[in-house]
Amino acid sequence: MFEEKTYKRCTCMGPLFEKDGEPALDDDGAQKVGRLDRNCPRLKERTHGSWYFQIELERGGDGKRRRPREGGFRTQEEAAARAEEVWKAAKAGVNVMSEETVAQFLDRWLKKKKTELKRTTAHEYGRDIELYMVPHLGALKLRDLRARHCQGIFDWIIADNERRTEHRGRVAELQEAADTACLAWRNAPAGTPAERAERAQLRGVWADARDRHAVERKQLQRTTGPSTMLSIKATLSSALNDALKEELIAKNYAQFLTLPKVTKARALAWTAPRVARWKRTGQKPSPVMVWTLEQTAEFLDFIVEDRQFPGWHLVLFHGLRRGELAALTWDEVNLDEEIIHVTEQLVSISYEIHEDTPKADSVRDIKLNRDSVLLLKAWRKKQRAERKQWEAHRAWKDSGNRVFTREDGSAYHPQFFSDRWDRLVSLSGLPPIRLHDGRHEAASLALAAGVAPKAVQAMLGHSSMRMTTDTYQTVLPEMHAATASASLDLMAAYRAKEQKKVAKKPKKKSKKRGKGEGKEAA
Structure with missing residues (x-):
């Protein structure tokens, strides 16, 4: 009582x-x-x-x-x-x-979760806890935690985003002022002593503007987007679920939070009008872009002599991730059966490489197309020849039988593939797409070619069909054309069929009247 x-x-x-x-x-x-x-x-x-x-x-x-x-x-x-x-x-x-604080609980919780989480997920949890949860909730006793305290994290993030956006605008103004001062200095005449003195003064004005811009630019911070906020909420919700099981709180207060709406970036194709706008403004219509068939073919022709061409081919036609590409070994490649087994990936955490297994659904077998098989056979032959040369000088570095290595056998860092891809795209003159967008490209090409969505899902290693069709399928211009003509072609086929029916239908013969019929009628 x-x-x-x-x-x-x-x-x-x-x-x-x-x-x-x-x-x-x-x-x-x-x-x-x-x-x-x-x-x-x-x-x-x-x-x-x-x-x-x-x-x-x-x-x-x-x-x-x-x-x-x-x-x-x-x-x-x-x-x-x-x-x-x-x-x-x-x-x-x-x-x-219980006298346990939120910070003490989160520290204990994360140590326990690390035993069952992927490295990248554990790293994201640790980041969310260190940067957002502990500073705002850490000193609070867990038993006193309420929804308003959790909401305070995101209210602060939104307010801080406004500050960062204002600062970015101020930096842009300083950049413009520095550019204007630089132009005035460079265009100033320097014939007479007075003109040279004035030009020197203008140079000082430019130097001051440049330095002010440099100081503010170093303090630039990216805004925390809706996707990151959703990640923070997911981390907090996972922690509070366990606190609920331990009877340390009455409710999972993360369920009552109000966050900005997350709108997934839609993958768009680089159509001619979009390319023209990009050339004019330098802006991408969407963070996720893919090439048309013509642009993809042009890129493949441009990079055909690149050392990593077989790898790029696997990305564009089979949807491998960069970590999977970097971790792939010859032990998991069966060129006789024309299959590769994706069982490992290299992940980069603070640029430090860790070997890890992919998510459960991403462990998969991929059936190779004929060009991929030929390219990998030629690549293996070249790699073996390089190995003999380097072993002769006792300089070969064994990287665990990796498929894609440097000339001396050393493995690539996953970031190398992203950097190299961006460099090749820039040199090609084509509109930019990221290396990860190659997975969008692979999905779009396969679906446009009529491959069953379930097969595409298996190739990409997705847990659900919806993720494959909604996230990775881009409607290419060629598919637009087919869709636009489909209903018209259906109507045309129907009309042609009806016309054939009319043409084949026999004409009814009219009955001839007898000789006396006309007179009787009269």
């Missing part, structure tokens, strides 16, 4: 007394001096001291009494309300006696 006990206490110092009213004495016989707490005579004053509560809970499993106590309330009503709140939380199964 709930029964709260509220009382006032303060921090005043004064002479102490025993319960029977006698002075409390120390070893030397002098009266003790200390905090008066609930015995302060000024507690009758309305504004003196603060209110506390204490409630009695059911005994714990060890038989000991449990008496939660909390103070610092301005009024007795606030203390009583808090006492009832703690009582209800205890009845809901929350361990209201």
Whole structure:
């Protein structure tokens, strides 16, 4: 049965007394001096001291009494309300006696989760905890955590994003001012001494503007986007789910958060109007872009002599990720069966390489097309020849039988493939697409060629068909043309069929009247 006990206490110092009213004495016989707490005579004053509560809970499993106590309330009503709140939380199964802070719990939780998470996921969890949760929630006792505290993280992020956006605009203005000052200095005449003096002054103005821009530019920070906020929420929700199981909180408060809407970037094809706009403004219509069939063929022709061409071919036609490309070994390549087994990937965390297994659905077998088989056979032959040359000088570096290596056998860092891809795309003069967009390209090409979506899903290693069709399928211009003509072709086929029916249908012969019929009618 709930029964709260509220009382006032303060921090005043004064002479102490025993319960029977006698002075409390120390070893030397002098009266003790200390905090008066609930015995302060000024507690009758309305504004003196603060209110506390204490409630009695059911005994714990060890038989000991449990008496939660909390103070610092301005009024007795606030203390009583808090006492009832703690009582209800205890009845809901929350361990209201726990003194563990949010920071302590998250540290303990992350250590446990690292044993069951992928390295990249554990790294993202750690980032979210360090940068967002601990600074805003860390000092709070976990038992006191509420939805408003969790929402405060995202309210701060949104406000900070506005500050960062304003700062980015200020940096752009400083850049423009520096460019204008530089142009004025370079165009200033320098014939006479007076003109040279004025030109030197203009150069000083430009130098000052350049330095101001450089200082502010170093302080640029990227805004935290909706996708990152969703990731932070997911991390917090996962942690609070475990806290709920441990009966440290009553609810998973992350479920009640309000976040900006996340709109997934739609993959778009580089059509002629989009290419023209990109050349004019330098802006991509979408973060995710793919080439048309013509552009893809042009890129393949341009990079055919590149050392990593077989790898680029696997990306564009079979949708390998860069980590899978870097980790692929000859042990997992069966050129007789024309299959590669994707069982490993290299992940980069703070540029440090770690070997890891892909997600469960990404462990897959990929059937190679005929060109990929020929390219890999030629590549293996070339790699073996390079190995003999380097072994002759005792300089060969064994990288675990990797498929794609440097001339000396050393493995590539996954970032190398992204950097090399960007360089080749830039040199080709084609509109930009990222290396990861090659997976979009592979999916779009396969679906446009009529490959069953289920087969494309298996090739890419997706857990659901929806992810394949919604996220990775781009409607290429060639597919637009086919779709636009499909209904017209259907109607035309129907009309042609009906016309054939009419042409084949025999004409009805009219009945001839007898000789006397006309006269009788008359």
